[in-house]
Amino acid sequence: MGRRKETITYPSGTFSTSMSAGNASGMGLEFASQGSEENQQHYRPRVSYYMREQAGNFHYGKQHPMKPHRLTLTNHLVLNYGLHKHMDVYEPRRATEEEIREFHAEDYIEFLKRVTPENQDKMTTCFSDFNIGDDCPIFDGMWDFSQIYSGASIEAARKLVSGSTDIAVNWMGGLHHAKKYEPSGFCYVNDIVLAILQLLRYYPRILYVDIDIHHGDGVQEAFYTTDRVMTCSFHKYNGDFFPGTGAIDEMGSGLGKFYAVNVPLQDGIDDRSYTQLFKTVMTAVMETFKPSAVVLQCGADSLGLDRLGVFNLSIAAHGECVRFMKRFGVPLLVLGGGGYTVRNVARCWTYETGIVCGAELPKDLPPTVYNEFFSPDYSLHPQISGKIVNHNTKAYLNALTARILEQLRYLKGAPSVQMHEAPPDIQGFLESQEAHDKDVQSDKNKDTKDDRAGRREHMAEFYESDHDQDDNSNSLTDV
Secondary structure, three states: OOOOOOEEEEOOEEEEOOOOHHHHHHHHHHHHHHHHHHHHOOOOOOEEEEOOHHHHHOOOOOOOOOOOHHHHHHHHHHHHOOHHHHOEEEOOOOOOHHHHOOOOOHHHHHHHHHOOOOOHHHHHHHOOOOOOOOOOOOOOOHHHHHHHHHHHHHHHHHHHHHOOOOEEEEOOOOOOOOOOOOOEOOEOOOHHHHHHHHHOOOOOOEEEEEOOOOOOHHHHHHOOOOOOEEEEEEEEOOOOOOOOOOOOOOOOOHHHOOOEEEEEEOOOOOHHHHHHHHHHHHHHHHHHHOOOEEEEEOOHHHEOOOOOOOOOEOHHHHHHHHHHHHOOOOOEEEEOOOOOOHHHHHHHHHHHHHHHHOOOOOOEOOOOOOHHHHOOOOEOOOOOOOOOOOOOOHHHHHHHHHHHHHHHHOOOOOOOOOOOOOOOOHHHHHHOOOOHHHHHHHHHHHHOOHHHHHOOOOOOOOOOOOOOOOOHHHOOOOO
């Protein structure tokens, strides 16, 4: 049967829907489901969970949308559901300065260590150099907070490398926007890059998957020129939405050509469209790249009714992405990320903790000292989807899928990497990539020139209190 040819205009160019994306999509999803379900019956992973009580006590500012208190809510739900009985729970140490320096520049680290709310007036001349402003303010304990969440991701990665765990969960981490020379998008230290560098000491190939509504630009930039790390980001993109990157034609360069996979989406994508697209793309990625380990960033701002988000995903659909990646049975590091309606973030990450543990959680939330956050329904799965018109047409998604599958065909299988022994110097590994430092320095120069005034930022929202109980009808206004 013939189908009408349709051309879709996209911010990065055009691509045609005349390709047989529909068949590829359907076949990919069916194949993945059959094979994965069979493997899942015999896969009982060892799960480790990383938490520090004080991580939830930091405060970006009353009017800032990032609320670390969401970590406290998550941990209370996880513990009161009894999930700690199904996994090893660790209180990780802080990352050392030397560990953070494996990726971040020394002058930037020195700034993070020195600046405080008390002395910031004396250091304002440095603010433009390090992108300090409304998105990334100076707050009490900023360096300590960065060490805590980064240390957890580093320790989780090392547990995977040692073989003492199969799935490691750190909801404190996943801060994917931070750059080598500066913070960005509420992220000060890029714990994901630091964790991947640890994994690269042992594993030949690492796959990074990002389901945050914002593009995982910091991680993509860090590994843009290597074929040992593939980045795959599912995000909203229209050229203006923060961080303004993530077009489909951002594919990597040098040795990393075609190893950056971007899945740019429009407002309002729903459960069925998102999960089918995710499974189709990830099946092809896993079969082509054959990663030795996977890092999955689970930003919860892709949920419906998120204060900074514009998707229609339910908690069940978001969790289905975690369930799908678990089924491949490769070492898996699960991280947090964005998420600004804190009661839904806590529900989502609790549900996904249950998924990696293989535990079915009752719909009714267990009682905690934070019950008021979850009123009036007190449910693990509140109705949060379907509030925004879905602008992702079937033709658009089919064409997008075809374009991504075509990119993957250029790879011709996984890269061959000699791994007779673990590379002793990860920093040297990064620096040996031609054009890496040039690309990063170019980004730094661009960000410190006149265009900084035009930097794309999150549309921060005003809060009446830390309880984050604003009326839902206003939660997506002007986003």
